[in-house]
Amino acid sequence: MPPADLTVLPPVxxxxxxxxxxxxxKTVSSLPADDQAKKFLRAFVLEFRGRFEEILDMTAQFTSFSENSKNPTQVVDLNEFDAHRFLEKRDESMTVAELRRKVMGEMDLDKNRRLSLIEYLLWKYQKPVALLFAKPPMTVSEDYLAEFEAAMAEYQKVVEQKRARENQMRALEAQAEGGGVKALAAKNQLAQMKSEDQLAQNKREIDAELRRKKAEKAYKEEDPFKKEQERLEAEKRAKEEEEKRKRDEGRKRLAEKAKTWNSPDKVSPAQ
Structure with missing residues (x-):
């Protein structure tokens, strides 16, 4: 269960x-979008186990609409215009008035008139800001977190390589529209890239999927409630042992007192 104070938060x-x-x-919102995605996934690790690629794919799409899309690892947020284009692509299109009210009124939590990825994710999945920084509501083992992080990193490599390839192909397409030797060279390189064997890319995607399944298997095998149950049982045993110790000490004191009063050497008070 979440801490009691989180239940009184206003609607998201x-x-x-x-x-x-x-x-x-502010610190999280100023991180590169990829790191914002990781922060979100770590905060809600159990909810997105087995489907973290949903968030990482969304992140790649988010960065592709940035004015700095050629350097996706440096993208932090989107301006109003680019945010509108991103939402259109996500089938969450709005009129300009709706955009300003929704994005800049509800999503833009720090009121800087830009949309960061973390702001969008909190809005989309209806998560209170407080939960982003709260401890997980149940115990998650370090082993599972390590597998989860490794699976995310593996998948992110695939996403980055695909993104770099797509950016290169877009640049070549633009160059090929011109004339002269450079345009011809761009056409040839583009044709070569399109006909390239995708075996290596397919292998990377398969490896990433295997890593994801391994993380999912680690979660299923560890039983997320097991450690919490063990902790509660240990607390119960410790409490019972402490109560027994106190009872035994009490009985011992009473026995010693009774022994003293029943001793034949005890001098009776004067009559």
Missing amino acids: EAQEIPVDLVEKF
């Missing part, structure tokens, strides 16, 4: 950043 669509989390949120 009307939320504001809690005062004590403003600086933390």
Whole structure:
């Protein structure tokens, strides 16, 4: 169960950043989009186990609409225009008025008139900001977290390689539209890239999928409730042992007192 104070948060669509989390949120919101995605996935690791690629694919799409899309690892957020284009691609299109009200009114939590990935994810999945920084509601083993991180990294490599290839092909397509020797060379290179054997890319995707399945298997085998049950049982045993110790000490003290009073050497008080 989440901490009690989280239950009194306002509805997500009307939320504001809690005062004590403003600086933390600004720090996360200023990270590259890839790192924002990782922060979101770590915070909600159990909910997105087995489907983290949904968030990583969304991140790649988000960065592709940035004015800095040629350097996707440096993309942090989108301006209003690019945010509108991103939402259109996500089938979440809005009019300009709706965009300003929804994106800049509800999604733009830090009110800087730009949309960061973490702001979009919190809005899309209806997550309170407080939960982004809260401890997971149940124990997750370090082994599973390590597998989850490794699977994410493997998949992210595939996404980055595909993104780089697509960017290169777009640049060649633009160059091929011109004339002269450079245009001809671009056409030839583009044709070569399109006809290239995708075996290596397919292998990378298969490896990433195997890593994801391994992480999922690690989660299923570890039983997320097991450690919590063990902790509660250990606490119960410790409490019972402490109560037994106190009872035994009490009985021992009473026995010693009774022994003292029943001793034949005990001098009776004067009559």
